[in-house]
Amino acid sequence: MYPYFKKKFIIPTVAAGFLFIGTSFKDDFFEIAKQIEIFTTLFKAVNTNYVDETNPGDLMDKAIKSMLGSLDPYTVYFNEQDVVNFKINNTGEYTGIGALISRKKDRLIVREPYKNYPADKAGLKAGDEIIQIGDVLIADFKDDASQLLKGTKNTKIQIKYLRQGKTFTTELILDEVDIKSVPFYGKIDAKTGYIVLAHFSRKASNEVKEALEKLKADGATQIVLDLRGNPGGLLNEAIDICNLFVPKNEVIVTTKSRIEKHNNTYKTTKEPIDTEIPLAILVNGRSASASEIVSGALQDLDRAVILGSRSFGKGLVQRSVDLTYGTQLKVTISRYYTPSGRCIQALDYAHKDKNGVAQKTDAKNFNAFKTRKGRTVYDGGGVLPDIELDEAKMSPITTALLKNDGIFDYATTYYYKNPNLGDKIPTVSDADYSGFKQYLKANKISFDTETEVALKNTLAAAKNEKIDETIAPEYQQLLVALEKSETTLLDKNQKEIRNLIQEELIKRYQYQEGLYQYYIKNNSEIKKAVNVLNNQTEYKTILKM
Numbered sequence: 204m205y206p207y208f209k210k211k212f213i214i215p216t217v218a219a220g221f222l223f224i225g226t227s228f229k230d231d232f233f234e235i236a237k238q239i240e241i242f243t244t245l246f247k248a249v250n251t252n253y254v255d256e257t258n259p260g261d262l263m264d265k266a267i268k269s270m271l272g273s274l275d276p277y278t279v280y281f282n283e284q285d286v287v288n289f290k291i292n293n294t295g296e297y298t299g300i301g302a303l304i305s306r307k308k309d310r311l312i313v314r315e316p317y318k319n320y321p322a323d324k325a326g327l328k329a330g331d332e333i334i335q336i337g338d339v340l341i342a343d344f345k346d347d348a349s350q351l352l353k354g355t356k357n358t359k360i361q362i363k364y365l366r367q368g369k370t371f372t373t374e375l376i377l378d379e380v381d382i383k384s385v386p387f388y389g390k391i392d393a394k395t396g397y398i399v400l401a402h403f404s405r406k407a408s409n410e411v412k413e414a415l416e417k418l419k420a421d422g423a424t425q426i427v428l429d430l431r432g433n434p435g436g437l438l439n440e441a442i443d444i445c446n447l448f449v450p451k452n453e454v455i456v457t458t459k460s461r462i463e464k465h466n467n468t469y470k471t472t473k474e475p476i477d478t479e480i481p482l483a484i485l486v487n488g489r490s491a492s493a494s495e496i497v498s499g500a501l502q503d504l505d506r507a508v509i510l511g512s513r514s515f516g517k518g519l520v521q522r523s524v525d526l527t528y529g530t531q532l533k534v535t536i537s538r539y540y541t542p543s544g545r546c547i548q549a550l551d552y553a554h555k556d557k558n559g560v561a562q563k564t565d566a567k568n569f570n571a572f573k574t575r576k577g578r579t580v581y582d583g584g585g586v587l588p589d590i591e592l593d594e595a596k597m598s599p600i601t602t603a604l605l606k607n608d609g610i611f612d613y614a615t616t617y618y619y620k621n622p623n624l625g626d627k628i629p630t631v632s633d634a635d636y637s638g639f640k641q642y643l644k645a646n647k648i649s650f651d652t653e654t655e656v657a658l659k660n661t662l663a664a665a666k667n668e669k670i671d672e673t674i675a676p677e678y679q680q681l682l683v684a685l686e687k688s689e690t691t692l693l694d695k696n697q698k699e700i701r702n703l704i705q706e707e708l709i710k711r712y713q714y715q716e717g718l719y720q721y722y723i724k725n726n727s728e729i730k731k732a733v734n735v736l737n738n739q740t741e742y743k744t745i746l747k748m
Contacts (some may be wrong), residue, residue: 242266274535275552275561277521281531300352300360301380302327307608309342311349313364314611318714320380325373327364329711330615334370335363353377367619384436387719388414395733396423397723400444403436403493408443415447415476425481425736427729428497431511431595435492438469438520438539445500446471448507450478453542455500458520460537465522481742482507483732486586487595491515499541499586505576505746509588510732512595516549516585543572545582576747589745590735594699594727600692601699603650610700613642614707628721629708631701639704640693650689658685 246266250257271278301320305312311333316322334341336351337360344351352360358377363370384407388398396418400411415426435441442455449455453471460466484498484507495514501507520539524532538546550561564583572580581587588595597605604610621629631639642648649655658681665674693700709718722729735742742748 273559275519275550277517277519278534279532281533299377299380300325300327300375301378304333304349304352306348311341315710315715317380317382318716321375321378325362325375327373328366328618330366330612330618332365333362334365337361367615383410384440385410385414386715388418389719389723390418390421390423391427391723391729391733393422394424395736396421396426397429397729398426399429399719400433400494402433403440403444405437405440407436407440408447411444412447412476419477419480425483427483427485427732427736428507429485429729430490430494430498431485431487431728432489433491433494434489434515435494435517438493438496441493441496441500442469442471443473444497446473447476448478448480448482448501449504450475453504455542456496457540457544458537459540462536465520465537478506481736481739483736484509485595485728485732486511486514486588488512488515488585488597490586491517495547495586496539496541499545499547502580502586502589503542503545503572503574505574505578505748508590508732508735508742508745509586510590510595510735511588511592511728512597513587513591514547514585516547516583518546518548543574543580545570545572545580547582547585549584578747590731592728592731598692598696598699600650600689600696601703604700605703607648607651609643609648610703610707612646612648613639614704614711616642617708618711624712626713628717629705629712631704631708635704636697636701639700640690643693655685658682 246259246262249262250259267280271280300322302316302322303314305314313322313327313329313331313333315329316327333348336348339348339351341348352375354360354377356378360375360377361372362375363372365371382402382404384400384402384404386399386401388396391397396415398411398414398418400407411428418426438456445453445455449471451471451474455469455471457468458465482501484501486494486498486509490498490511491514495517498507498509498514502509518538518540519535520537521533522536524534526532538548540546549563551564552561555561566584569581569583572582574580617629617635658678662674662678665678706718706721709721713720735745
């Protein structure tokens with residue numbers, strides 16, 4: 204539910220973590236004390252007697268990660284150096300370079316520079332690979348390299364980067380960066396306001412409120428709230444955002460735990476802005492956590508029509524626990540339930556397959572619930588929209604192209620081949636799409652589908668058993684057939700892929716704001732949301748008004 208940050212583990216944390224459990228600790232006192240004693244004596248024995256020199260910190264780190272890894276991915280140990288990340292996630296403010304950066308193996312890639320922030324002013328572009336920060340070579344730096352790009356305001360940092368095979372240098376001057384929870388709002392037409400909510404920081408509800416009030420003052424009489432791709436954030440902000448549209452003292456979410464003190468009911472506490480304005484909410488498979496509280500609650504209260512594809516399905520609540528030496532544990536303490544009583548958690552971490560992968564709740568085991576006006580909704584697999592849109596769903600081949608950066612890397616190449624488009628909206632022609640497919644083939648970009656991975660694993664096993672030469676002809680035939688199948692899928696899902704290429708290109712030339720300006724005129728999901736709002740008969744029928 205809440206964003207947190209990683210921390211390294213140190214020995215005293217074990218005792219502190221167990222002491223936090225309180226009632227449960229008392230109930231299982233003997234068993235817990237016994238296991239701590241066994242672990243402590245084992246840990247000392249290994250470090251004292253092992254044939255080679257050991258690193259106690261590394262051993263403990265692996266032990267803790269293995270232990271927590273058997274639970275869910277949201278129960279994590281954090282080291283004190285990531286306090287900056289905590290501040291970013293929860294306030295939206297930090298001092299840095301103002302760019303989205305990702306690390307892939309030993310590469311540090313600029314994903315998106317934000318307009319008029321330090322990275323942008325220094326000339327960095329999406330696709331640039333930072334290879335050196337100050338005197339530190341990124342390939343040799345195994346820790347979080349983004350920490351090297353943080354510091355006090357006006358700090359100057361020399362960097363070296365690769366662009367299209369050439370090496371460049373530049374100087375970054377750190378500055379305050381304010382990441383908006385609402386990066387864009389505007390009017391789609393004379394009466395429809397559009398609000399993009401990207402994440403739930405401490406400013407989220409205030410920013411949505413400000414956008415709503417300004418849009419209403421500008422003549423908007425209906426609203427599209429876009430939660431697509433929003434991974435969530437702070438619970439209280441989700442409640443306050445719902446409160447903009449529903450009355451005071453309305454139950455928005457309930458949390459239930461095996462520990463009594465973690466059972467809570469959260470209600471709206473303020474007077475709303477507008478309880479009548481027609482509201483459509485867009486979600487997709489990357490809308491999670493707090494996004495699902497907002498969409499799920501407003502669906503249960505029959506306050507908004509939800510459109511798109513089924514949301515991610517994260518119905519688990521985490522809390523931060525302070526440990527010794529400035530460390531922290533983020534631990535899952537409860538599940539949350541929407542007003543109708545449903546928990547939309549999709550993965551069951553208590554039941555994993557033989558590979559340790561949590562299983563999705565089977566649709567046949569979903570439970571039915573009723574909204575306030577008697578509509579049927581279901582638990583177990585995210586928020587299912589009132590209107591499902593095919594274009595909101597993503598095909599496996601498209602998911603692979605996003606995961607392996609096929610679209611991102613092609614957009615980088617396209618940008619430098621066409622540097623002078625200016626304010627012109629780039630369009631992906633038939634020739635461009637053919638070029639995209641050739642680019643994937645020339646650069647041997649792997650899709651890593653289940654079939655492809657299985658085929659590679661088969662060859663690896665054959666090599667180990669020294670029978671790879673025997674099966675080589677058949678393997679090549681299967682590989683060729685697989686490549687043809689992938690080419691067919693690229694053609695079959697061409698419209699979806701072309702749209703994503705175009706969106707990536709728009710960000711290269713016109714930043715995020717340009718993408719949202721494009722959306723309000725061209726995005727089919729937004730158009731369908733507007734159509735529902737414009738057709739008040741359909742809108743009221745869906746909500747049983």
